[in-house]
Amino acid sequence: MVSALLSCLASGAKEARAFHSGGVGECEGCHSMHNSQSGFPAGGGGAYLLKGGDASSTCLTCHQVAGDTGPASYHISTPNGEMPFGTPPKQLSPGGDFGWLKKTYTWYADVVSPMSTSAGDRHGHNVNAQDFGFQQDGKNLTAPGGAYPSSALSCTSCHDPHGTYRRNQDGTISTSGKPIKESGSYETSSAPDAETSVGSYRMLAGTGYVQPGMTGGLAFSYAPPNAVAPSTYNRSEATSVTRVAYGSGFSDWCRNCHTNIHNGTYSFSHPAAGFASGATTGNLDATMINYYDQYIKTGDLSGTAANAYFSLVPFEVGSQNYGILKSIVTTTPTKGPDLADGTPAVMCLSCHRAHASGWDYGMRWNTKTSQITSNGKYSQETLLYQPFGQGRTEAEALQAYYQTPAVKFDPNQQGLCYKCHATLPQ
């Protein structure tokens, strides 16, 4: 393997326009010959002649950059020194900023309760990146509901660094066949044709994927999901939402590692659609669609379908038709669930972010409180008791809500489960 790598490095890798271009970028972006002695990694360099100390550290050499003034394109993590106490991480991409994993919050809810804690490692996926201070999760030894070991969790657990998964003209996904011409993630991406394919959404890995060094039993069972992101996806949502058109397959994809989550064996049980893994509930019926369209905030049901979409509570369109998905991404304001587009459904990313968030379990909103605002504010930062903001400053909570102004909500806004549910079944 190493000799194959070396000969490729020696012969000069293929040209890359952006870096990955939906497939394998220049080998030299991630692998280095300069760290090696006689073909073996020397001090400082990682295994596989990686540029960083491990796989995730290698990714973060480009994906975490010092000195950003705000959300910046493909950056998905904020350096330690740039998010001091009370100051949130900077990136607002759909997956979320891994910097939240380094933010631990404590607060008192009232005069009788003991101090509460929201530990940093509860805020999402703890990738192991030794050069950047990201450590293994302190609680979960494996993926809850599955066997994937937390000690091996890295960027390349989910993203194939060599971008081999591709979407073909007939909609199938394969790891070989036609060459990958570009990223398949965007509304500006061209369609696969008879000669070429495009990368899977976000270079996510699919069926059969197993990282080197892992045993075969952990190989993925499900394909990469179908989705389209807008080309400007990492931005403040203060005045308009950023809409990824989640198409289909997200819940199945997460079940590659979380096989039995929320299916009744866990404390919190909730449907999440997924054909491949055999889910039978999770579709939004006409009544729920209507409610999603009308719901604006607690006490306000005056919304309309044309601008009902809310990125803090997304849903799956229920379609693999990229023409439809692209048309949805470019619609502003953006519409709610529509039976004409597909079979809309609740999925894992309706509630969670893929990387990390400001709340426990990488949630899109704080599910550990009965109200997400109080007296028109997210935080009670100046008060002794903080049952709602829970130790976050207003600036941090606002960023965790992707800059959605608190005044868009009711002054005493309930949790966002109510975007879909008129009443919550007990």
Ligand code: HEC
């Ligand atoms: C985006 C970063 C990235 C790029 C670009 C990249 N690699 Fe890798 N490569 C990795 C990582 C990370 C590993 C370690 C295994 C893992 O975590 O998946 C790896 C492992 C390998 C391995 C050993 C394991 C295996 O999968 O067989 C070989 C061989 C390899 N790379 C070859 C290449 C070649 C050849 C190129 C250029 C055509 C290339 N890589 C480009 C990140 C990259």
Ligand code: HEC
């Ligand atoms: C040499 C710098 C560099 C390294 C190292 C690097 N990336 Fe990237 N990455 C980029 C750039 C630039 C973009 C945006 C342009 C593009 O998509 O090619 C990007 C985009 C991406 C995207 C979105 C791609 C799409 O088509 O939707 C993913 C996912 C990603 N990187 C994952 C990784 C992972 C995982 C690693 C480590 C294995 C890694 N990157 C290492 C520079 C890098």
Ligand code: HEC
């Ligand atoms: C648990 C799986 C998982 C891990 C671990 C993971 N990603 Fe992702 N990543 C995703 C998914 C899923 C998306 C798509 C999110 C969306 O569109 O809502 C994504 C999106 C992205 C994007 C596009 C921007 C965004 O936030 O949507 C980049 C860049 C990226 N990942 C890089 C990385 C890097 C670098 C690492 C490691 C530091 C990493 N990812 C670790 C699953 C993962």
Ligand code: HEC
């Ligand atoms: C490659 C395997 C893998 C995939 C795919 C994966 N996860 Fe995870 N996930 C893990 C592991 C391992 C942990 C435990 C380590 C941790 O909590 O950081 C975990 C933990 C979690 C947690 C608990 C976080 C916490 O702080 O307690 C949530 C929530 C979660 N995953 C949601 C998702 C969602 C949603 C998806 C799909 C977008 C997904 N996962 C895909 C491996 C995976």
Ligand code: HEC
């Ligand atoms: C309707 C919202 C919702 C949906 C949909 C959802 N989750 Fe969750 N998830 C939650 C909540 C709320 C919690 C916290 C439960 C608790 O406090 O016990 C949670 C917790 C988790 C945890 C951590 C469990 C633990 O014991 O540490 C994982 C892992 C997870 N979810 C994965 C998933 C995956 C994978 C999917 C899709 C198959 C999914 N979730 C769909 C709301 C949701």
Ligand code: HEC
């Ligand atoms: C994106 C829409 C959506 C969101 C957001 C959502 N749900 Fe649901 N929920 C559904 C759907 C769809 C069903 C399945 C309805 C059916 O099949 O009858 C469901 C079913 C339920 C059920 C019945 C469970 C069962 O097994 O039958 C409960 C309880 C529930 N949801 C609680 C919640 C809670 C709590 C939250 C917030 C943490 C939440 N939901 C957020 C769409 C949603």
